[in-house]
Amino acid sequence: MNFQDLHECLRLELVRRIEEGDLTGTRIAAQAGFRQGHVSNFLNRKRALSLEGLDRVLAAQGLTIEDILPVQISAEGNAGEVGDELRSRPAQVEQVAMVPLVSMSAAAEEAQIRVASVIEEVPVTAARLSDQRDRASRRVAGWQRFVAVRCDSQQASAMVPLLAAGSIAVIDRHYNSLAPYHADQPMLLAVRYGAGLLLRHVELDDARLILRPAAIDCPVHLVAVAEDRLPSDYVVGRVCMIFHGL
Structure with missing residues (x-):
């Protein structure tokens, strides 16, 4: 799995939480220390997060990488294989x-x-x-x-x-x-x-x-x-x- 895959998985999870009423863009911004416009651009695919920003959002939401992956990873799973599987299943990525x-x-x-x-x-x-x-x-x-x-x-x-x-x-x-x-x-x-x-x-x-x-x-x-x-x-x-x- 590369950074782009991880970035998209996090975005999809945040959109899901917003749609279910558990979260708002304003709350994400406040929790992670971003401006609201920065978060809005991220959710709209207009701007990417840095690696540090990705970590801040994960921590603010109490998420781990395993929580946002579209497939279950075993303790001995290979991250590269997971990334290959994610890219081979476009429906998983193009859900928004x-x-x-x-x-x-x-x-x-x-x-x-x-x-x-x-x-x-x-x-x-x-x-x-x-x-x-x-x-x-x-x-x-x-x-x-x-x-x-x-x-x-x-x-x-x-x-x-x-x-x-x-x-x-x-x-x-x-x-x-x-x-x-x-x-x-x-x-x-x-x-x-x-x-x-x-x-x-x-x-x-x-x-x-x-x-x-x-x-x-x-x-x-x-x-x-x-x-x-x-x-x-x-x-x-x-x-x-x-x-x-x-």
Whole structure:
């Protein structure tokens, strides 16, 4: 196993812990003594850690090299053989997909996200994306499927505790139906409202979409569905993942 293999194994383990809610990028930075931007670049494959930095992150997370390897090493195992096996199993290394973080307007309007619209990229386990069920209208079937947006304080205050200021919401733009994703759980949808988006629970009442906040002290918003439009035309997509601290 070479340094690059070890570097990628650690990154994948940190992404897994973040997705499970056990860790945040901010906490990694504080524990290991890095700037938050340095950790974010590492998680996004934009910057590598030095050998010393790798040791600091391992120590801060209470990890050993054996903990992050994708195969079990016996006491007499050969590290070179492990590295060869890791490189021969690309699915083990390529488990992370990069979702573009864009503005609210780009998420709503750009069928294919332009390079100039990408603020940064968010690492997400590829399996979590492929597991998402789609329910797209014909209008958006050809759109780039997953995008991410960062929530400002106004968006977050309406959806406490689901959202927090600065949290990142990944939107599945191939699920713009009002049909519940889970029968017993309300969906969080990204809906066009004025020139922007609102992240809200949504109901249809006659020819109106009711955008309901989670916080009882925030107002309910109404969107009138035009006669020549469908309710799904106003839905940008379903929020399928939320990350805090990236």
